[in-house]
Amino acid sequence: MTRKIAPSLLAADFAHLQRDIEMVNHSEADWFHLDVMDGVFVPNISFGMPVIKAIAQHAHKTLDVHLMIVDPDRYINTFIDLGANVLTVHYEACAHLHRTIQAIKANGAKAGVALNPHTSVDLLEDCITEIDLVCIMSVNPGFGGQSFIENTYDKVSRLKTLIHKKNTNTLIQIDGGVHSGNAKRLVEVGANVLVAGSFVFNSENPTVTIANLKKEIS
Ligand code: DX5
Ligand code: ZN
Numbered sequence: 001m002t003r004k005i006a007p008s009l010l011a012a013d014f015a016h017l018q019r020d021i022e023m024v025n026h027s028e029a030d031w032f033h034l035d036v037m038d039g040v041f042v043p044n045i046s047f048g049m050p051v052i053k054a055i056a057q058h059a060h061k062t063l064d065v066h067l068m069i070v071d072p073d074r075y076i077n078t079f080i081d082l083g084a085n086v087l088t089v090h091y092e093a094c095a096h097l098h099r100t101i102q103a104i105k106a107n108g109a110k111a112g113v114a115l116n117p118h119t120s121v122d123l124l125e126d127c128i129t130e131i132d133l134v135c136i137m138s139v140n141p142g143f144g145g146q147s148f149i150e151n152t153y154d155k156v157s158r159l160k161t162l163i164h165k166k167n168t169n170t171l172i173q174i175d176g177g178v179h180s181g182n183a184k185r186l187v188e189v190g191a192n193v194l195v196a197g198s199f200v201f202n203s204e205n206p207t208v209t210i211a212n213l214k215k216e217i218s
Contacts (some may be wrong), residue, residue: 003217004030008197021058027210031062033195038069042142056083080107088112121159129168139176144197148177160190187217
């Protein structure tokens, strides 16, 4: 089973961004997770195209771009042209989710759909076979460093059941509040990709923290 760690650069030191990108390049991490926030869909603004362009020039691993923006259809081409390999939109931000997923894939990226903590996995029943990755938000999106919501384990199990029932190989990603105390249980219930921001970048030795997380989930 695929088990990956995706450090979120939201928690990196933006004054030393290249240094932190190189740390991830040389670590056991699998993906870069990039959080784009618009101050409308979520109450915070993070970074946009110029920063992603700069990151893409130095990052040598999969770029997993998480769009926390309204009307993401307007920017699908733009983010894929900038280097997004996985492009994730929010279920709650898409009136025509099926069309959005098709547009992401037609532009050459893997299509991800993120679910806020209050959004049921059952709502994906009719399009799960089209989705490459479901990102289960284990915090309310908008900020790093929040506490993990315990209901996430149950949500992962229910999504895993749906994925099996539909015989598809959609990946399950967990985003928010991931740390060494919940990583193992998350993969045991079915998670494939764990995003970790502050737990990695606020630690004394991020490279070792990533290696330890990988060990926890292997
Ligand atoms: C939250 C973002 C997350 C965030 C995770 O809205 O989507 O990716 O960076 O940060 P931590 O791991 O600190 O909860
Ligand atoms: Zn994220």
